[in-house]
Amino acid sequence: xxxxxxxxxxxxxxxxxxxxxxxxxxxxxxxxxxxxxxxxxxxxxxxxxxxxxxxxxxxxxxxxxxxxxxxxxxxxxxxxxxxxxxxxxxxxxxxxxxxxxxxxxxxxxxxxxxxxxxxxxxxxxxxxxxxxxxxxxxxxxxxxxxxxxxxxxxxxxxxxxxxxxxxxxxxxxxxxxxxxxxxxxxxxxxxxxxxxxxxxxxxxxxxxxxxxxxxxxxxxxxxxxxxxxxxxxxxxxxxxxxxxxxxxxxxxxxxxxxxxxxxxxxxxxxxxxxxxxxxxxxxxxxxxxxxxxxx
Ligand SMILES: NC(=O)c1ccc[n+]([C@@H]2O[C@H](COP(=O)([O-])OP(=O)(O)OC[C@H]3O[C@@H](n4cnc5c(N)ncnc54)[C@H](OP(=O)(O)O)[C@@H]3O)[C@@H](O)[C@H]2O)c1
Numbered sequence: 001x002x003x004x005x006x007x008x009x010x011x012x013x014x015x016x017x018x019x020x021x022x023x024x025x026x027x028x029x030x031x032x033x034x035x036x037x038x039x040x041x042x043x044x045x046x047x048x049x050x051x052x053x054x055x056x057x058x059x060x061x062x063x064x065x066x067x068x069x070x071x072x073x074x075x076x077x078x079x080x081x082x083x084x085x086x087x088x089x090x091x092x093x094x095x096x097x098x099x100x101x102x103x104x105x106x107x108x109x110x111x112x113x114x115x116x117x118x119x120x121x122x123x124x125x126x127x128x129x130x131x132x133x134x135x136x137x138x139x140x141x142x143x144x145x146x147x148x149x150x151x152x153x154x155x156x157x158x159x160x161x162x163x164x165x166x167x168x169x170x171x172x173x174x175x176x177x178x179x180x181x182x183x184x185x186x187x188x189x190x191x192x193x194x195x196x197x198x199x200x201x202x203x204x205x206x207x208x209x210x211x212x213x214x215x216x217x218x219x220x221x222x223x224x225x226x227x228x229x230x231x232x233x234x235x236x237x238x239x240x241x242x243x244x245x246x247x248x249x250x251x252x253x254x255x256x257x258x259x260x261x262x263x264x265x266x267x268x269x270x271x272x273x274x275x276x277x278x279x280x281x282x283x284x285x286x287x288x289x290x291x292x293x294x295x
Contacts (some may be wrong), residue, residue: 002065005029005086006052007079011124013097014041014136015071018048019162024157028052029064030083037132044138045163060187061085066158072252073105073263076235080109086130087114092151096120096144098175098183098248099263100222100271116155117172119145119179141165145170177219177226180272181234183247183264184211187285190249190259191292197243199235212280216269221275253292261289 004020006013009030018041020026028053030039039050047198055061058081067086071079071168076097087110094116095102102117127135144159146152148168159166169175185208191196212231218237219226252259265282272279 001025001027003027003029004066004068004158005031005061005064005082005091006088007031007067007082008068008071008075009039010072011126011136012120012122013068014039014050014126014134015043015122015124015138015142016070016096017052018043018052018136018138019159019164021048021050021052021149023162027131029060029061030054031061031086033078034057036086036134039134039136040159041114041136043163044140045182057119057221058082058085063087063089064091066155068096069093069106070096071099072258073099073260074258076105080106082154083109084236090114092116092144094118094155097263098179099267100173100180100219101263101267105263109203114151115284116146116149116151117176118155119172119175119216121145121179122183129249141201143167145169145175146174171225173222174219174224174226177215177222177224178230180219180267181212181215181226181230182237184215184268184282185234185238185240186247186249187211187261187265187282187289189247190253191285191288193253195243195250196238196241196245198245199238205235205239207281208238211265211268211285214272214277214279214282217277218268218272218275218279221277223270249289259293261286263291 009032092114094119123139137249143165148170156166212234216226249259265285268282269279
């Protein structure tokens with residue numbers, strides 16, 4: 001049994017809360033920035049109402065056994081305000097966010113050895129709230145990959161007996177960069193304001209391949225094992241996705257929210273620069289998305 005705080009009760013925070021509740025042995029605390037009366041998660045198995053203490057102010061937070069941060073990467077600084085109270089007894093902090101810089105992002109706020117970076121794969125989205133109930137829709141299975149460390153294995157154990165494919169992997173760096181390769185091409189539909197089907201065009205496909213090849217080159221310099229043919233695999237996977245599907249950068253842009261550009265294509269550019277690897281396609285995507293945000 002563990003007392004687990006989830007910071008950010010959006011799509012991934014909600015799905016993770018539902019999983020941990022089905023484990024049947026944990027006490028849950030939801031740390032949110034606006035009050036919620038009830039959180040409900042529709043899973044492939046049916047709807048689950050979350051039974052948790054809800055906190056809205058970081059000053060209310062006391063020590064827990066585990067913290068899971070499930071905000072967008074651009075909300076890291078505000079999310080970190082919860083950590084003083086929640087980690088006052090030394091709780092490890094799992095960062096369930098996209099990108100490859102989980103440790104760097106939270107290093108200003110917490111000791112690096114307390115941080116467990118998590119690569120999440122799961123199609124999930126927030127639905128409009130109805131009758132005072134905040135709803136999350138989980139559209140498919142969830143996979144959670146952490147480094148094979150003591151805290152990583154403890155994290156996996158929290159999900160024992162649930163439907164999550166939670167695993168500690170020996171080469172987390174490769175898992176993270178593979179996910180970033182997939183995320184890199186998401187900038188194109190977000191820029192064009194067209195759903196995933198736009199990647200089926202020949203010329204756009206070539207640009208997508210350039211973006212993934214840059215990500216592969218930088219990922220290799222960071223220690224990831226990525227084959228040349230992975231670029232074609234990523235494009236083929238993007239083209240297999242439903243042509244009307246909308247990725248999260250695109251969804252954030254449509255909703256007028258900030259976008260995770262810095263954590264995704266921005267990370268490729270920054271780390272490329274550090275290794276002396278040119279990343280012009282990703283740099284252009286970042287410049288255009290940033291200009292749109294500034295506008
Ligand atoms: N959704 C997916 O299918 C998916 C799949 C794989 C990976 N991911 C990654 O998982 C991460 C989380 O994404 P998501 O889709 O779950 O985002 P989301 O649905 O936008 O949820 C983020 C939640 O964090 C809350 N929040 C922001 N700042 C906060 C703070 N200071 N204190 C408490 N709560 C705060 C937001 O509150 P409000 O409700 O007030 O906005 C929102 O409920 C991202 O890095 C994303 O790229 C998502």
